[in-house]
Amino acid sequence: MEVIILDNKTDIGLAIAKEIIKDIKNNPKLNLGLATGSSPLPLYKSLIELSKLENISFKDITTFNLDEYCGLSNDNKESYHYFMNENLFKYLDFSNNSHYFPSIDNVNNYDEIINNHGGIDIQILGIGANGHIAFNEPNTPIDSVTHITNLANKTILDNSRFFSNIDEVPTKAITMGLSTILKAKKIYLIATGKNKAEAISIMLKGKYIKECPASALNLKKDNVYIYLDKDAASLISK
Ligand code: F6R
Numbered sequence: 492m493e494v495i496i497l498d499n500k501t502d503i504g505l506a507i508a509k510e511i512i513k514d515i516k517n518n519p520k521l522n523l524g525l526a527t528g529s530s531p532l533p534l535y536k537s538l539i540e541l542s543k544l545e546n547i548s549f550k551d552i553t554t555f556n557l558d559e560y561c562g563l564s565n566d567n568k569e570s571y572h573y574f575m576n577e578n579l580f581k582y583l584d585f586s587n588n589s590h591y592f593p594s595i596d597n598v599n600n601y602d603e604i605i606n607n608h609g610g611i612d613i614q615i616l617g618i619g620a621n622g623h624i625a626f627n628e629p630n631t632p633i634d635s636v637t638h639i640t641n642l643a644n645k646t647i648l649d650n651s652r653f654f655s656n657i658d659e660v661p662t663k664a665i666t667m668g669l670s671t672i673l674k675a676k677k678i679y680l681i682a683t684g685k686n687k688a689e690a691i692s693i694m695l696k697g698k699y700i701k702e703c704p705a706s707a708l709n710l711k712k713d714n715v716y717i718y719l720d721k722d723a724a725s726l727i728s729k
Pocket of ligand 1: 525526527528529530531557558616617618619620623624625626
């Protein structure tokens with residue numbers, strides 16, 4: 492696991508976008524695992540800008556999102572389908588049918604769909620203040636595959652900032668499991684802000700602690716890159 496501390500989220504987004512573009516130049520057909528939420532937004536902005544500047548095509552790229560809420564239609568403004576379209580997909584030349592999301596319909600074979608495409612080459616992750624990755628909440632089994640989960644109260648509270656009131660926040664989601672995520676060939680986790688500092692400090696203790704799902708990344712030896720701003724890195728023990 493490599494930890495990279497940069498000044499701010501814009502620098503983090505740019506740094507990862509450059510790495511992804513380098514990989515796309517080597518393999519224009521790669522499979523991208525994508526996250527929603529505020530953490531990857533600067534990355535998606537840089538990816539759009541750099542791709543236009545360098546004439547990078549996404550027509551042979553396939554994307555696999557980490558998660559989606561249960562009970563929201565795909566055109567609901569808070570759905571992750573809508574988020575991805577508004578913040579990334581509509582700006583690039585992706586082909587039709589190149590985007591996959593876990594859903595009630597494919598929950599039992601999302602992992603198989605990913606495997607049949609050759610696996611995820613690059614996985615982008617955020618981290619919840621409670622240490623979740625995707626919607627693998629504390630104590631999710633390490634061998635979990637894509638599944639339906641109840642969101643933790645802390646997650647519902649954190650996500651209520653996107654809804655007009657807390658009662659509108661879905662309480663269930665479909666998420667890649669921890670074992671799904673660990674199979675990705677390369678992982679970039681982004682964390683910014685003081686509210687992520689505690690989860691980051693636990694994750695960086697170097698071992699897997701089931702109460703902090705992100706610490707499962709310690710079980711993957713290579714190609715895990717943790718990008719932090721100074722606030723998110725503020726509790727890392729020296
Ligand atoms: C979203 C996801 C979540 C978020 C996490 C952090 O697809 O999988 O695990 O990455 O909740 O969210 P932000 O970035 O909004 O702080």
